[in-house]
Amino acid sequence: MTNLIVDGVSKVYKKKTALHPCSFEANEGTCVVLCGGNGAGKSTLLQIIAGILDPSSGKTSINEQEIKYAREKYLEEIGFMPDDFHAQEMMTVEEFLRFYGSLRKVKSERINEVMRLIGLEGKKGELVKSLSKGMRQRLLFGQSILARPMVLLLDEPTNGLDPYWVNQFVTILKEIKKNGTIIVFSTHMMDVAAETGDTVLFMKQGKVIQTIQHENNVEETTMKLLKLHRQ
Structure with missing residues (x-):
């Protein structure tokens, strides 16, 4: 079974912390959605998982293969x-x-x-x-x-899509999940996050301030995310 582990990863640029230590785990056929405003740390986290940025601390692994020790094998499993x-x-x-x-x-x-x-x-x-x-x-x-790919990483994939293609995107993601792929993506669209995410990480100023697990009520989850966004 495919497994992605993000263990305490952070990113510091000189004196500025772009991402505070963040941890989560995702298994085969599940989706983790990163929500939050601009500068929340979503892109930084995705780029660390994708191997584009080196973390200041922590580690990521896919099927127990850490990028630090098995970079080629790790990257073979990723679509970005x-x-x-x-x-x-x-x-x-x-x-x-x-x-x-x-x-x-x-x-x-x-x-x-x-x-x-x-x-x-x-x-x-x-x-x-x-x-x-x-x-x-x-x-x-x-x-x-x-x-x-076994792990699919998408940074703001719904930007610029019209309503029809947002719906198509959601449909495609659900099919990809059924085939066992782990999906991690960021979005400003709370309804898309609520409909697709098994886990939603709401981020603000580089921190995960709340984790919301899958709920059957999409409207309720959407409202929770909207309230967090307005705080």
Whole structure:
């Protein structure tokens, strides 16, 4: 069974603490959602789990493999979607996905499947730079799921999505969970967090101030998160 452990990770830049010690555990087929305003520490935490940032303290492991001691094996298990598009804009949609697919030895059939899933099959010949914000988000999301990772990390994946694609995104995440993937993602959308998260970590100023476990009442969980956000 796939297992992700985040054990007391923190991040300090000189005298500024971006992330206070944070711990959680996630098992196969579960979703952890990071909620909170700007500067809450969500992106920092995701980047530490993804191996982009080194923690000032603490450690992360996937199936008992710590990134410090088994970096290549650890990173093989991860799919990561950044919060903004910093990629090859002169590639077409298809070239972009095939490039990232080649890094993970993804078959052509899977690349075509993902293009259909994210609704960009009809745009496959268009340059990335010509895509709308929402389409770019969908393309970044598609890149992150190409290799069917065991751990999927998404930084503000719903930014720029219209209501239809927010609903599609939720549906896709639920299917990915059913296949056993661990998902950790950040969002400002409290209803999306309430609907998808088995665990929701509400963060403020680099600290997890409340942990909310899965509840069947989505509206009630959404209201709890909204109240925390307004405090």
